[in-house]
Amino acid sequence: MKKLGTKCLQAGYTPKNGEARVTPIVQSTTFFYETPEEMADLFDLKKSGYFYTRIGNPTNNVYEERLTALEGGVASLATSSGMAATTLAVLNVCEAGSNILSLSAIYGGTYNLFNVTLRRLGIDCRFFTPSATEKEIEALIDKNTKLIFAESLANPAITVPDFEMIAKICKKHGILFMVDNTLTTPIICRPFEWGANVIVHASTKYLDGHATSVGGAIVDGGNFNFLGNKRYPLFNEPDNSYHGLVFARDCGNMAFAIRARVIGMRDIGAQMAPQNAFLTCLGMETLHLRMPRHSENALAVAEVLKGHKAVEWVKYAGLPSDEYYPLAKKYFDNAYASGMIAFGIKGGIPSASKFQRALKLLAIVTHIADSRSSVLHPASTTHRQLSKEDLKKAGIPENLVRLSIGIEDKEDIIADILQALNESQK
Numbered sequence: 001m002k003k004l005g006t007k008c009l010q011a012g013y014t015p016k017n018g019e020a021r022v023t024p025i026v027q028s029t030t031f032f033y034e035t036p037e038e039m040a041d042l043f044d045l046k047k048s049g050y051f052y053t054r055i056g057n058p059t060n061n062v063y064e065e066r067l068t069a070l071e072g073g074v075a076s077l078a079t080s081s082g083m084a085a086t087t088l089a090v091l092n093v094c095e096a097g098s099n100i101l102s103l104s105a106i107y108g109g110t111y112n113l114f115n116v117t118l119r120r121l122g123i124d125c126r127f128f129t130p131s132a133t134e135k136e137i138e139a140l141i142d143k144n145t146k147l148i149f150a151e152s153l154a155n156p157a158i159t160v161p162d163f164e165m166i167a168k169i170c171k172k173h174g175i176l177f178m179v180d181n182t183l184t185t186p187i188i189c190r191p192f193e194w195g196a197n198v199i200v201h202a203s204t205k206y207l208d209g210h211a212t213s214v215g216g217a218i219v220d221g222g223n224f225n226f227l228g229n230k231r232y233p234l235f236n237e238p239d240n241s242y243h244g245l246v247f248a249r250d251c252g253n254m255a256f257a258i259r260a261r262v263i264g265m266r267d268i269g270a271q272m273a274p275q276n277a278f279l280t281c282l283g284m285e286t287l288h289l290r291m292p293r294h295s296e297n298a299l300a301v302a303e304v305l306k307g308h309k310a311v312e313w314v315k316y317a318g319l320p321s322d323e324y325y326p327l328a329k330k331y332f333d334n335a336y337a338s339g340m341i342a343f344g345i346k347g348g349i350p351s352a353s354k355f356q357r358a359l360k361l362l363a364i365v366t367h368i369a370d371s372r373s374s375v376l377h378p379a380s381t382t383h384r385q386l387s388k389e390d391l392k393k394a395g396i397p398e399n400l401v402r403l404s405i406g407i408e409d410k411e412d413i414i415a416d417i418l419q420a421l422n423e424s425q426k
């Protein structure tokens, strides 16, 4: 299996003679063994196998292997949400006294995790803006820096990171490069090809694609050498809960994914429900058809918005005039930039409200990356916990309206947006 579309449909599950053609839902917390010794070996990681769904489940495993294949990684861990994926991934390398670096233009929930919750646990986050230079980023690094975090396409700032520049910094200092690939998905962008070491996903968005299941994943690129790297004592010191196991030494190139599962998931939980893994796998079967359609529809909408009299500015990385187009062209297949558009509506918050109320086809929902088109005004919803100053830092002006363009016929989407823009100025 070489091509992405084939992987979307077939990776992770090959039925044996007489077995179900479709991934079965193994809705069981527990797994049966004939002897206590076999069970003990599983607990000690001497053998691999299922014993409790918090640690692993066959349906979740199909989802994990499909995503691993699509991203070109070595192993994945299914999580209950995108936030759980990022939390477990960061805690896999950090403890009190550690720090991380992150682009400031990121998803609102992740911003709060980094800026508030992790700080309370003694993990400092040093933010840098999308325009920060190599030197400015390097100046934030010290001996306790564990990772640099970026979103492949920032939600909702619609910025694209310079993967190669960040990867170069990470390589030079022996730091892990972590990318949230939610909005581009491996159909458009494969961050491991550009130097990322760990990918996190909110499968809640395009991977599912039908708005049925909240979920996430951590994908291990298997391309980071923890062994002997002094930044990572958690990977180099013996772990007493597994009889002195040293993850960097004993788990090969899957050390990150294995530790996230047998320590992070074991202690914190936040596993995916098998039913949700099934639905997400079903969604992934059409990912390679949906992402180009989302991108083509969104480009058509962005072109209409650009130059419209009720629109002050448009951000869509697939638009050739966009500031981030050169990076999209470099890192995204066909410069496809997904269905996410941000634009500034003339008249600020009151016009944003009128615009949303006038829409008929596009729904007002918190969700994005659904097959159906939707709209959101971040400053009054997802990002309302942020202060005016933090909104600015996150690249979210008050008049920013976020569109998540679906896979309906673009003529209908455009007609709805045009009539609502008209209403917004009355």
Ligand SMILES: *Cc1c(COP(=O)(O)O)cnc(C)c1O
Residues within 6 Å of the ligand: 080, 081, 082, 083, 084, 107, 109, 110, 151, 155, 180, 182, 183, 201, 202, 203, 204, 205, 214, 215, 216
């Ligand atoms: C939605 C989202 C998340 C969080 O995912 P949940 O499944 O809602 O927890 C993380 N990152 C990005 C880019 C997102 O859009």
